[in-house]
Amino acid sequence: MPEALSDFWYALSPTAQDALLFALLLAPAILLGLVVVAGYRPFALVRAMLWRFRWTSLLFILLIAVSVGIGVGLIAQERGLRQGTARAADKFDLIVTAPGSEVTMMLAAVYLQPSDVPLLSGRVFNDIAGSENVSLAAPIAFGDSFEGAPVIGTTAGFVTHLSSGALAEGRMFAEHEEAVAGARVPLAIGETFTPAHGVGPSAEEDGHQGHVYRIVGRMPASGTPWDRAILVPVESVWEVHGLASGHAPGSEARLGPPFDADYFPGTPAILVHADQLWANYALRSQFTTAETMAFFPGAVLASLHALLGDVRQVMSVMAVVTQVLVTAGVLTGLIILMRLFARRLALLRALGAPRRFVFAVVWSYAAFLIGAGALLGIAVGFAASAIISRIVTARTDILIRASLSWPEFQLVAGFVSLTVLLALVPAFLTLARPVVKDLRG
């Protein structure tokens, strides 16, 4: 790229770049249309042809729409997943766990996917909590559940952090038997429950008989798996399991840090939050030891997303191939269709219509099918993405939003430009047809 041009490009805002790219991709189609149709008014005839072969035309439009929809849906869905999972990890700056797989630990601590994870000791916890620049260190003790909702033991500080400062309803837990519910937990404030030991089908319903929690507050909706979680004081989780309370004998009633390392039964994960962004990096290396593993869920996600992006690229190629194949099929069908229309086209030429006009009629007809198919394809892709997003959201509690953005429009613009160019072929082929023979029918 010449320097002036690249300077111009980089001076543009991202939106302007996207819009410009879209315009450049669509420009060939529009220019071609202007050149082909210039001076003529083929539209009444095109409308007549569309109407005459309405079912065939509709079928072609639907075929194009489905193939375009696959491409659009794929791109939109991949972005939705990426944004949704990233949003769900927003609050989790740095996680410390026992050494193992970062992905497994992240799935367990951030996305609350049940997993058996070794515990970190009270000494480790106090080390972390006492480190410089750590503004919040909170245990995330998972393992129990109530009717499918994970019951997580943690501190009031973490609940506040997760709710961005304010609960949606009620108040923070202040007693061992109190709990704060996620936005979508089907328990009202004041209702009580007994947690089951474990999560999922293997949970022991009566594992914690006699331990009753009362809901006293509710967190605002976050579009994350935490909307289904019930948060309770970590001390009570330990007690329910018959372990020490985290505090020295005599101060068992206490809730929250500091904990006494000798009476700290362990936590599978610790969330660390530093007020300064840079401090996170120092903390990560500080807690990367033989006993502990520290990782940024955001970074783990980014590498997963890169993988997802690779998959998307492979699938995009497949989607483009499908689109081109479908369009080639449609254009072949068009050549056959033009045979049905040959008599009318021959009539036009017998009456003295320029060849270019007949060409414009056939091309405009094809271009209309392609244009309508592409527009409908955007709708199909969006609808598919919306449906898939709902299903994924329902299954994972990670809010996936279906949206349309520039890449989809750019894909469609490129597709339209390429295929209206291909549509020149059937238009040329109709010109080669013998006029008198077609006229005789």
Add this chain to the structure above:
Amino acid sequence: MDLALAVSGLSVRGDDGRAILTVESLKVAPGTAVAIRGPSGAGKSTLLFALAGLVPVAAGSIRWGGHEISAMSEDGRAAFRRRFVGMVFQDFLLFEELSALANASLAGAYSGARRGSIREGAAAMLQRLGLPSDDGRTVATFSGGERQRVAVARALAADPAIILADEPTASLDRAAADALIDDLVRLARESGKTLLIASHDLAVHARMDRLVEVIDGRFCGDVAQHA
């Protein structure tokens, strides 16, 4: 403009290379109405298509005044038809999905600046032929006679000097056929158009200035009319 027809030494070959029409000589003065008769398969349609510049000429020449269409390019012949020729076919060949006016003013779609006058011409023709100029109906609902009159209006909308009609009455009943021929002849004579009609119909022959014959692929010249 003097668009006298002069055909000489014309030979048209079919796809198989066989001569399907030869015309030693045919001259038609401008403004003349000529009927072309001949048995089925004789070459009447081929003659009309040749005169319109629609079939390639193997030998000889076709001239309309100063325009030697047998020597023109395809685009040149199309332009000639656009400017000077109106055509009517046996089975109407209308766009069923369009209104009478849209069919009659079809040429407006590709005639650029003449669009307006073609549309006016088409509307005037439809009116003169007793058809509703535009009541929103498509011609799909029209009777055979009405359809053929739309086709005539289409042929005349751009006010061509030459009208070529290939069996225009063949799909019509007697009364409709007579009415159509009366209209066609009247409109052609009014503005001095040259009219060539291929037809088996004696009633058509009787209304023309001349009757010529094609037999077995050979143009045989004028036939005396016994009224």
